[in-house]
Amino acid sequence: MALELTRRRTMLGLLSAALWSATGSAIAFARDAVALLPGKMALRRLTHRPPNYETPLEYFRSTLTPNEAFFVRYHHAVIPSGSAEDHRLEIGGSAVERSLSLSLPELRRDFAVAEVVAVCQCSGNRRGLFEPPVAGLQWGHGAMGNARWRGVRLADVLARAGLKNTALEIAFDAADAPPLDATPDFIKSLPIAKALHPDTLIAFEMNGAPLPEPNGFPVRLVVPGWTATYWIKHLNKITALESPEKNFWMSTAYRMPRSIFPLVSRFPSQESGERAPVTEIAVNSLITSMEADGALVAGRSELRGIAWDSGLGIDRVEVSFDQGLTWRRCELGENLGPYSFRPWRADWPALPPGQYEVWARAANRAGQVQVEKPIPNPSGYQHNAFHRVPVRVSA
């Protein structure tokens, strides 16, 4: 059974729409652009088939994003069924000694359980904020979420299959398909180092509950620090390769000019002269405490938000009330691990009455800093410009 999408407008939907439009996003909000997916509350709909829904900004006020509000992204309209009983995970390819076929009970029984809190962020998050506009889904700030993922280590499963030292990449597939054969099957691969990293999981739980159907039930790949394109949902096939995976989603899509995005975490077997695959999540932050009209009221609104990066660690978050002339350091909050959203807050400075804009920027321990203007690139990836929010200071 494919996902049944409920298109009914509910009270919840209307409420969420009202909240969303109140967050002051630059994205226009169509009045009917809410719909319900199984296990979800009303999210902002970008497309219905395939389902692409983003999380309204107010849900980022909690460090962990509620499962019901977690964004949903699919490339293909035909989505695998969610039957846990029949699901099997096949492991094979020329770079393993033996093929495996694992049921979910076997996966849970035979391997140690591991957990990680990590941000799952689409490479194209905030694409809709690029000026001039870039083709592709016009995401606002909500093509991301932070969750506690629980599952087994990919490294352990590969070890059971007898990974050979000739292995170069590990490829991942699921049963989703385009309605016609127009677009190629969605397959992604990882370099061996990232695949074998102890934080890379085959996850069956999200925030203490089974994965919601639209977030990959019954199992998905979790690749902490790397953008969500690698986080294959409904994972059913793992192939150990001795040569680079060459399908469209690796060789053409999700690539960026190398010179403008120097990466710490690289994927050498997929790099060409001038282009490299998107890998790590760029350092980023968001202000989350706006009033219903999308602005902050000095002294009355809280001044807080979240920051995150690829796991190198948030070093500092700063806010500016004078267009970046001077910056004030914020206080960092609870630390749920290097791949998690890190909450931050600040006290209000004394400001003469008037209208302002507050800018927020984060920097990580590797010295990467957010940028004042998003770095233009052909597919609108890795938008990490300062978040800017209007501020009112009354007399």
Ligand SMILES: Nc1nc2c(c(=O)[nH]1)N[C@H]1C(S)=C(S)[C@@H](COP(=O)(O)O)O[C@H]1N2
């Ligand atoms: N099976 C499958 N997995 C997939 C995709 C997909 O289209 N099919 N899209 C990827 C992309 S591009 C993103 S951004 C994330 C989104 O994860 P979510 O829907 O759980 O938020 O799933 C990834 N995994």
Ligand SMILES: [Mo]
């Ligand atoms: Mo994505």
